[in-house]
Amino acid sequence: MPELPEVETVRRSLEPKIKNRVIRSVRILLPRLVKYPTPQIFQQSIQNLAIKAISRKGKYLLIELSDEKTLVIHLGMSGRLLLVDSHTTFPKHTHITLHLDNNQILCFIDPRTFGRIALLNTSDYSPLPGLYHLGIDPLSKAFSKSNIVTLFKSNRPIKAFLMDQSKIAGLGNIYVDECLFRAGIHPLKHVSQLKAEQIDLLCKTIPNVLTTAIRMKGTTVYTFVDDEEKSGKFQKFLKVYGKTGEPCVNCGSPVNKITLAGRSTHFCPVCQK
DNA sequence: ATAGGCCTGACG
DNA sequence: CGTCAGGCCTAT
Numbered sequence: 001m002p003e004l005p006e007v008e009t010v011r012r013s014l015e016p017k018i019k020n021r022v023i024r025s026v027r028i029l030l031p032r033l034v035k036y037p038t039p040q041i042f043q044q045s046i047q048n049l050a051i052k053a054i055s056r057k058g059k060y061l062l063i064e065l066s067d068e069k070t071l072v073i074h075l076g077m078s079g080r081l082l083l084v085d086s087h088t089t090f091p092k093h094t095h096i097t098l099h100l101d102n103n104q105i106l107c108f109i110d111p112r113t114f115g116r117i118a119l120l121n122t123s124d125y126s127p128l129p130g131l132y133h134l135g136i137d138p139l140s141k142a143f144s145k146s147n148i149v150t151l152f153k154s155n156r157p158i159k160a161f162l163m164d165q166s167k168i169a170g171l172g173n174i175y176v177d178e179c180l181f182r183a184g185i186h187p188l189k190h191v192s193q194l195k196a197e198q199i200d201l202l203c204k205t206i207p208n209v210l211t212t213a214i215r216m217k218g219t220t221v222y223t224f225v226d227d228e229e230k231s232g233k234f235q236k237f238l239k240v241y242g243k244t245g246e247p248c249v250n251c252g253s254p255v256n257k258i259t260l261a262g263r264s265t266h267f268c269p270v271c272q273k
Numbered sequence: 274a275t276a277g278g279c280c281t282g283a284c285g
Numbered sequence: 286c287g288t289c290a291g292g293c294c295t296a297t
Contacts, residue, residue: 076291
């Protein structure tokens, strides 16, 4: 259930541990999680490729391999990556294992199986439409006021808009609620009704919240590369998400919860207009 | 642009 | 039992 900060936390934790390793083999225990190419071709063509770097786009992890290939991993709602020694038994819900040249195994674990994995040619993201159509990353330099204003042309509620990965890449249910609270904007407010200064504020608030969350290593239990399962500390900084009925930290009135775009949505009806 | 579906587990 | 969960894809 990772949003951008959790995925970035995994990336930072994982990269130094697997960079320059070679993937000797792959085991696919749940083939339907392999979205491209076929599980068979995936398994064959990834053999003996070296791991050059790990990057992130939105909520996607991109493991850059030799031979101009990129291993793409999306953790879905409940995906995790765990590096174990070869003599260890795989954790429950391990669906795909990458066997490295140092006797370590990278396990892709995902109880709800909403996660996905694919092996792409580095120059062509089109086999994964979600990745191909990904919007601007809110931590990139391009995420500036001038670029954002042109993006904000929509009649949808701002929450639905911010959840749309083809517009801004990486926000999910927790961080959208938290960003809108900090910006004092009601989640149902339509994008077209936003004032320029509110868009400007969002342009600053979103990267601020995300970078703070990354510093805290995310919101929940996440950084599981190795035995150490650290839990993120951003949960201590949540102001509205999961706080239904609790007093708003600013004004004391109870935090409301509604359903918007199919997702639970938390906000302060007084502070957010 | 909005529901419904996909899955399992935790909790009331 | 039923409801809910940090996401995305597909079909109306």
